[in-house]
Amino acid sequence: MLAFIIAVKHPARSRSYEVVTDLLRRTLASVEAQTDKAFAVVVVCNKRPAWAVESGNRLFVEVDFPPAALPSSVNEEHAWVYLDKGAKNAVGLLHAKRFGPTHVMFVDADDFVSRRLAEHVRLNSSAPGWYFQRGLMYSGQFKIAEARENFSTYCGTSHILRRDLLPVEMDLAAAFSLDGVLAALDRTYVRRILGDHQDFVSYAAKRGQALAPLPFTGAVWHTETGENSSRMAWGQSRFGSIWGKPLSPAESEEFGIPLARRSVQESVLLHAWRLRSLAASGINRVLGRASRSEREFEARREVQRARKLSGD
Numbered sequence: 001m002l003a004f005i006i007a008v009k010h011p012a013r014s015r016s017y018e019v020v021t022d023l024l025r026r027t028l029a030s031v032e033a034q035t036d037k038a039f040a041v042v043v044v045c046n047k048r049p050a051w052a053v054e055s056g057n058r059l060f061v062e063v064d065f066p067p068a069a070l071p072s073s074v075n076e077e078h079a080w081v082y083l084d085k086g087a088k089n090a091v092g093l094l095h096a097k098r099f100g101p102t103h104v105m106f107v108d109a110d111d112f113v114s115r116r117l118a119e120h121v122r123l124n125s126s127a128p129g130w131y132f133q134r135g136l137m138y139s140g141q142f143k144i145a146e147a148r149e150n151f152s153t154y155c156g157t158s159h160i161l162r163r164d165l166l167p168v169e170m171d172l173a174a175a176f177s178l179d180g181v182l183a184a185l186d187r188t189y190v191r192r193i194l195g196d197h198q199d200f201v202s203y204a205a206k207r208g209q210a211l212a213p214l215p216f217t218g219a220v221w222h223t224e225t226g227e228n229s230s231r232m233a234w235g236q237s238r239f240g241s242i243w244g245k246p247l248s249p250a251e252s253e254e255f256g257i258p259l260a261r262r263s264v265q266e267s268v269l270l271h272a273w274r275l276r277s278l279a280a281s282g283i284n285r286v287l288g289r290a291s292r293s294e295r296e297f298e299a300r301r302e303v304q305r306a307r308k309l310s311g312d
Helices: 016-032 074-101 117-123 178-184 187-194 200-206 247-253 264-310
Strands: 001-008 038-047 059-063 101-108 129-131 135-140 146-151 157-163 218-225
Touching: 001 016, 001 074, 001 157, 016 038, 016 101, 059 074, 074 101, 074 117, 074 178, 074 187, 101 218, 129 200, 157 200, 178 187
Parallel strands: 001 038, 001 101, 038 059, 135 218
Antiparallel strands: 101 157, 129 157, 135 146
């Protein structure tokens, strides 16, 4: 059985918590469209959405974590995003135990997942887990998607691990506050393993367990939502695909993303970004040729100087 754990950021660190919870609603619709019903969902948040309803396999857990402090530089971004997220994932792991899952998956609160994940876990219930080699990047602004390789290296919704590989030993009272979580668990484990995703493969390997590549496209990174945490701190909202194509009906069904058409304004903006990208590529090529010519000129001058010094 697979347990999906979704950590929702603090309202104070959102441009609009209403947008955040609307994105969460869409993510839940994707997660809960599994072909196999042997799954559970645990949502950990500071403020329960007004529309939140629990069921036999859906649980909302509220915590009293303070809003994470903003980083002073891009090099401290992990301290801003990953400690809060890791502590919430720890709380999610603790509460997920009631469902008795064999595996767990951390899902970002604005992404989408394949409807085949729970079935794959049930059919491979003793496997250590999987990393998602392939995925889609979906622009919420332009309604286009682009396939990406090495997906697990940059999207947090990209791994499934056997539950015993992610131990969380603390009582429910400690899990209510950030200080309680950090007092019960190693801070580095919370931040770099439970909060980040870059080290899952090496983390499992050090425990003698090899994660395998998922044999199908497992998730969709939803970009340009206006609430992507990794970009908000630095005002970088423009980072999604501009060369993708609209979702196919099969992709829409696979990931639970409703088919949508671009508005005229969105189409104009998309073409503007494409023209800008082409212009930038042309300038870079020209500058590259200029730099190459300058290097070749300097190399010839060095050869001439060497010949003069040698008397040739």
